[in-house]
Amino acid sequence: MSRNRKAGTVTIIPNLSIIDIAEEGKGVGKADELVIFVDKAVPGDVVDVRIVKKKKNFAEAVIESLNTASELRTDSFCQHFGTCGGCKWQHMGYDSQLKFKHKNVEAALQRLAKIDTSAMEPILGSAENKYYRNKLEYTFSNKRWLNKQDMAERPEDFSGPNEELEMNALGFHVPLRFDKILDVQHCYLQAEPSNSIRNSVRTYALNNGLSFYDLRNHEGALRNLIIRTSSTGEVMVAVVFAYVEQAQADGLMEFLKVNFPEITSLLYIINQKKNDTIFDQDVITYSGRDHIFEEMNGLKFKIGVKSFYQTNSDQAHELYKITKEFAGFSGDELVYDLYTGAGTIANFVAGSVKQVVGIEYVPTAIEDAKFNSALNKIDNTVFYAGDMKDILTRDFIAEHGKPDVVITDPPRAGMHTDVVERLLEMEAEKIVYVSCNAATQARDLALLKEKYEVVRIKPVDMFPHTQHVENVVLLKFTGSSNIVV
Numbered sequence: 366m367s368r369n370r371k372a373g374t375v376t377i378i379p380n381l382s383i384i385d386i387a388e389e390g391k392g393v394g395k396a397d398e399l400v401i402f403v404d405k406a407v408p409g410d411v412v413d414v415r416i417v418k419k420k421k422n423f424a425e426a427v428i429e430s431l432n433t434a435s436e437l438r439t440d441s442f443c444q445h446f447g448t449c450g451g452c453k454w455q456h457m458g459y460d461s462q463l464k465f466k467h468k469n470v471e472a473a474l475q476r477l478a479k480i481d482t483s484a485m486e487p488i489l490g491s492a493e494n495k496y497y498r499n500k501l502e503y504t505f506s507n508k509r510w511l512n513k514q515d516m517a518e519r520p521e522d523f524s525g526p527n528e529e530l531e532m533n534a535l536g537f538h539v540p541l542r543f544d545k546i547l548d549v550q551h552c553y554l555q556a557e558p559s560n561s562i563r564n565s566v567r568t569y570a571l572n573n574g575l576s577f578y579d580l581r582n583h584e585g586a587l588r589n590l591i592i593r594t595s596s597t598g599e600v601m602v603a604v605v606f607a608y609v610e611q612a613q614a615d616g617l618m619e620f621l622k623v624n625f626p627e628i629t630s631l632l633y634i635i636n637q638k639k640n641d642t643i644f645d646q647d648v649i650t651y652s653g654r655d656h657i658f659e660e661m662n663g664l665k666f667k668i669g670v671k672s673f674y675q676t677n678s679d680q681a682h683e684l685y686k687i688t689k690e691f692a693g694f695s696g697d698e699l700v701y702d703l704y705t706g707a708g709t710i711a712n713f714v715a716g717s718v719k720q721v722v723g724i725e726y727v728p729t730a731i732e733d734a735k736f737n738s739a740l741n742k743i744d745n746t747v748f749y750a751g752d753m754k755d756i757l758t759r760d761f762i763a764e765h766g767k768p769d770v771v772i773t774d775p776p777r778a779g780m781h782t783d784v785v786e787r788l789l790e791m792e793a794e795k796i797v798y799v800s801c802n803a804a805t806q807a808r809d810l811a812l813l814k815e816k817y818e819v820v821r822i823k824p825v826d827m828f829p830h831t832q833h834v835e836n837v838v839l840l841k842f843t844g845s846s847n848i849v850v
């Protein structure tokens with residue numbers, strides 16, 4: 366019996382039971398042999414879905430009607446939930462989120478690396494699951510995303526047909542709509558004064574005729590607003606303009622300076638390029654310093670507007686503690702910290718080892734790493750900038766010595782096969798592999814099995830209400846092939 370009801374080109378599948386949740390965060394259902402990934406569905410739901418994309422073995426769908434709501438569902442606390450791409454799992458309780466994250470890591474390691482996960486340690490949840498981020502970047506646009514709730518609450522704002530396209534917004538991109546921005550009123554990701562600053566900047570700009578950027582035509586003055594907060598109480602605000610008259614830029618900066626005396630680093634950038642990246646742009650300090658400080662475990666870290674720093678500071682501390690504990694240093698080790706970013710892990714472990722060699726792609730991050738070592742009077746770190754596969758050569762290893770422990774924390778794509786190859790050649794006693802993508806981690810672990818066995822696994826949640834999860838794995842050198850044929 367076909368369960369499909371076709372209405373024109375629209376395929377509706379009624380009463381689909383959601384049985385699982387996929388790594389990308391979507392609910393999973395099965396209709397005959399077809400696996401269906403359903404946006405915003407929760408295991409336990411029974412839903413009518415509309416297919417939006419169909420491939421040979423799977424389809425993607427959206428909910429048309431929620432017929433039975435899962436017991437795992439909970440009320441979302443944010444007015445923007447459902448439209449905003451930021452916290453997609455807010456409709457599930459935090460305990461359930463953790464359970465699914467743990468399960469997804471376990472499934473990836475089993476399926477893709479055939480690893481025995483029986484001794485996997487429980488996922489570490491985040492103590493704070495609201496206002497946990499230290500950095501947010503908002504986008505200005507002259508095209509506001511409209512949702513039904515906005516229209517119902519403020520019908521006077523939505524009276525004319527063309528106004529819809531021209532209304533200004535300051536907030537986040539709506540998934541799959543690059544030029545449409547959700548006008549954020551309150552965001553639960555970053556503590557005050559983040560919300561007050563964003564809303565005040567919007568009001569100031571509207572009242573003073575500062576134009577919002579047109580993301581398609583590349584016109585308009587205001588482009589991005591970056592807010593960084595830190596555990597030291599310092600606040601950084603950087604406004605990114607496209608084109609602006611000096612008096613207008615000064616006006617907004619002075620407004621922020623006067624109304625938010627807690628801002629310790631007030632900056633602006635004029636980015637006239639088509640792309641948003643500010644890494645190649647000059648930063649102008651309007652008032653205060655050009656950086657703020659973060660503190661962790663008695664160490665200070667300098668953070669500029671371009672610096673990389675883990676966005677959930679408290680949970681980053683937990684992640685680093687687990688990394689260090691997994692490494693089990695005795696004090697004598699030569700450690701390689703691969704993908705070191707601003708050298709946070711390298712500096713975090715430096716006091717417990719003989720020497721740390723950090724490698725990272727972004728030169729400014731390496732400058733920060735060196736600065737942070739000097740700031741904390743750490744003299745047993747060295748840092749190198751460049752692509753990992755080009756830096757981590759046999760000559761480099763001959764020059765710096767064979768490491769006892771390797772810590773590796775690559776981006777979502779995982780490690781290049783040349784880098785994995787080099788790890789196999791280096792034969793460090795231990796590798797601690799920190800990953801934000803269990804699938805690519807599993808792929809790399811499958812290769813490392815040739816000479817290593819996995820002895821500890823612990824997922825850590827850095828991003829509550831999202832599907833993202835970090836995973837820390839300890840590998841021990843076995844010296845022989847572990848591949849079972």
Ligand SMILES: C[S@@+](CC[C@H](N)C(=O)[O-])C[C@H]1O[C@@H](n2cnc3c(N)ncnc32)[C@H](O)[C@@H]1O
Nearest residue numbers: 704705706709725726727751752753774775776
């Ligand atoms: C997940 S972050 C790790 C950051 C750092 N371990 C920390 O905790 O702050 C990954 C880092 O890898 C760097 N990266 C990405 N591709 C790289 C490559 N091919 N070679 C070297 N570094 C790379 C990124 O710039 C980023 O800083």
